[in-house]
Amino acid sequence: MSLKFSVLASGSSGNAVYVETEQTRLLVDAGLSxxxxxxxxxxxxxxxxxxxxxILVTHEHSDHIKxxxxxxxxxxxxxxxxxxxxxxxxxxxxxxxTEQKFEFEMESVKTFNDLEVESFGVSHDAAEPMxxxxxxxxxxxxxxxxxxYVSDRMKGIIRDSHSLVIESNHDINMLMMGRYPWNIKRRIxxxxxxxxxxxxGHALADVIGDGTKHIYLAHLSKDNNMKDIAxxxxxQTLKTYDISAGEQVILHDTDASQPxxxxxx
Ligand SMILES: [Zn+2]
Ligand SMILES: [Zn+2]
Numbered sequence: 001m002s003l004k005f006s007v008l009a010s011g012s013s014g015n016a017v018y019v020e021t022e023q024t025r026l027l028v029d030a031g032l033s034x035x036x037x038x039x040x041x042x043x044x045x046x047x048x049x050x051x052x053x054x055i056l057v058t059h060e061h062s063d064h065i066k067x068x069x070x071x072x073x074x075x076x077x078x079x080x081x082x083x084x085x086x087x088x089x090x091x092x093x094x095x096x097x098t099e100q101k102f103e104f105e106m107e108s109v110k111t112f113n114d115l116e117v118e119s120f121g122v123s124h125d126a127a128e129p130m131x132x133x134x135x136x137x138x139x140x141x142x143x144x145x146x147x148x149y150v151s152d153r154m155k156g157i158i159r160d161s162h163s164l165v166i167e168s169n170h171d172i173n174m175l176m177m178g179r180y181p182w183n184i185k186r187r188i189x190x191x192x193x194x195x196x197x198x199x200x201g202h203a204l205a206d207v208i209g210d211g212t213k214h215i216y217l218a219h220l221s222k223d224n225n226m227k228d229i230a231x232x233x234x235x236q237t238l239k240t241y242d243i244s245a246g247e248q249v250i251l252h253d254t255d256a257s258q259p260x261x262x263x264x265x
Pocket of ligand 1: 059146
């Protein structure tokens with residue numbers, strides 16, 4: 001009776017997370033080429049891509065759907081997304097057979113064999129972006145990146161997860177001093193952009209519960225962040241709430257091209 005996952009890749013260049021139980025195997029997003037995703041499956045010992053039960057889509061940005069069409073066609077995989085995301089993906093992922101298209105509405109729960117999946121909305125500049133919480137045998141895993149802020153509603157949904165994959169997108173100073181044009185900086189910093197390392201720390205302080213142990217800092221900006229900076233900022237923010245990273249909770253890195261170990265939630 002186990003829930004396992006691996007963050008196959010995370011960052012502005014491509015995202016994919018693998019989740020499995022005894023009876024169910026799902027991929028969340030396919031934001032790298034089909035070939036790269038197959039390589040990541042091998043590296044993380046996640047078995048064959050052909051055997052997964054489906055791909056859950058969070059939103060239509062290319063760092064989340066780059067390999068989606070090719071992967072789904074190649075292995076005849078079902079794709080799950082909400083109606084607005086399906087419409088927005090039209091023309092971006094090529095032809096997908098009707099029998100492979102499934103709707104997964106925001107703020108709903110779907111059961112895949114022995115795995116319960118709950119969707120919830122985030123604040124991001126896509127058609128209807130949403131992320132997922134997985135429940136299996138009393139264990140809870142939450143995934144949440146690509147959001148400009150973390151509302152109380154979102155916090156309520158991801159609160160007291162045993163493992164949590166959460167966005168820690170940028171260091172505000174690196175972003176402000178960096179080479180991005182102002183309109184892009186404004187987009188990233190805005191309510192429909194991405195959350196900073198500090199914002200991640202503040203949100204975490206509100207959602208860490210007695211059961212929370214493993215926190216994966218995800219979707220780091222390649223240009224405006226570094227793993228050490230993100231970890232340190234989150235650690236220091238948590239400290240202001242008397243939460244000690246390293247003891248109470250463990251912070252893990254994610255990588256743009258290396259999968260995290262396939263581990264129990
Ligand atoms: Zn996005
Ligand atoms: Zn993204």
